[in-house]
Amino acid sequence: MYLRRIFSIQNAAMLGVVIIAALVPLQLGNNQYNMVLATTVLLYAVLASAWNIIGGMAGQLDLAVGAFVGVGAFTSGTLLIRWDVTPWIGMPIGGLVAVGVAVLIGFPMFRFKIKEVWYALVSIALVEVMRVLFLMWGEVGGPTERYLPIDTWSWYHLRFNTYMPYYYILLVMLVIVLLVNRWIRDTKLGYSLLALGEDEDAVEVLGVDVRAAKLKALVIYAFIAGAVGGLYANIYGFIHPTVFSTDMSVEVMILGIVGGLGITYGPVTAAIVLVIIREYLRAKLGGELAGLYLMVYAVVLILVALYQPRGLVPLFNKGWERLKSYWGARQRERGIPTSIENK
């Protein structure tokens, strides 16, 4: 039984996609621009998949990604600049600091039942608060950029003159985040989250500790975002209060909604499609029509929210099912038994 779960079609498909993704740099490796693009796609895929735990499963539209990424970036970056601590330690510490911030803000919020629209607003206000705080905190932040050490190839500093290592680190992170996503789904926590995403009050009446479940989801998500933030500082080579970005928060939320709330592979799919479109438009038309890439996001988001609120990935799945049943009908006509009949 256990072996059958490991060798499932889903896992085979995931492994295939990972292998293809791992081969991408061999094709693009010589072109730095394409590598930046691929790395950005993965970065957003990781963040949006982590967001899916609280935003998708638990239905709390969180907009604090920018705050957690920023805290992680500042923690890991400052450790490296000040005390020469390797980001391999800095990233998990950054994740823990982000968890601290998340609990500090999340505990009272869930305690006082701030939810839905107000939760989204408080979380986006948190990003701005953190940005201003770090702008004022001259010891660590301040208005000037602080640069990380420059190396051509150093695994200790995690600084390279190419994006390829970052790409692979992010790919590993993405696999971990997706596995965490699927693992949560099979636990009691996952069932609680999915249920409270539908109807919070009803779930609470049934005896689920809604507050604890939401806080757990927030902690897992904040840790991942903080750790990614540590890597973010290394990828871009400097830390500055602008890493606390509300735009990033909104973008991650858009990827989550467009991909499909609570669908494990939704955000990844949305990140691949939308981030590539965005970067392509920015590169091609960024000069003449500076805001066009944002407009595409806006139009896609509005259309999906109005006509396909469950996200785009279920739409593909539906098409796939239809194709399968059509194929099954054809097989039956020819007298070949199919697996669909058994279901």
Added chain:
Amino acid sequence: MAETFVQSIITGVMMGAIYALIALGLSIIFGVMNVANFAHGEFVMISMYLTYLIGSTLVWDAVATPLITVPILFAFGFIAYYLLIDRTLRESYVVPLAVTVGLGIFLRSMALILWKAQPRALQYSIIQGNIHLGPYMILTSRLVAAIASVLFIAAFAYFLYKTWAGAAIRAASDDLDAASLMGVNYHRTYALTFAIGSALTAVAGGLLMSFQQTDPTGGSRFGLLSYAVVALAGLGSLPGLLIAGMIVAIAEALAMSFFDPRSRLLAIYLVFILILWLKPKGLFGRK
């Protein structure tokens, strides 16, 4: 010390009235339709750009431009309601949130395409200058804008409580189903509410442009500011909105003069987060 304090209070009271006017449109849309308009700040930003456009091409004063921008924003709100908001009313909160966030991004990118990223300001307004009162200074532009804000809020209160359309809006806000049975066409009432809410930002935009500049990203600042004021006031109280605006603006002015000039956003957001924790219905909330 005491002088700085009093000066901060004076500035805060005047800016507070303007903040209340900025938040008024959001408050009525949220209160009546229960739709949190995440594009509200962008509405303000677009009205400021329209004010700039009219002010610079027709050489009008910023204070006079609402004569043109109010009808434009009214029509815009009407169209936006029927095109986008009307379909989202019966959905979960995610759908209207996503749609208004999308609308906000759309407006911001439109401003970026049309007017590029540099800030725009009008050169001169008849209400510039200042009045000296002993050791204190009052900027005429803020004073006029504050008085105009109070007048507009009063006029809106008159509309809401003394006219048939206002009664319909209040009825739809209290009990949608009962109002429908009494012959209120709620689609039309909501469209009117949304259009009025967006037209009010045009008034605020005109007043703001008499002493401020505008840039495409400014919208999100006005948006969060409005939400802070609305959260503090609670939904459904117009005088409460005025007082809440003043509390926010006084907190902002005090933080700027006694703590750190960069901390003005901090003061606003702290007020916002604290009030949500301590009194989620706001100070004067009716529901």
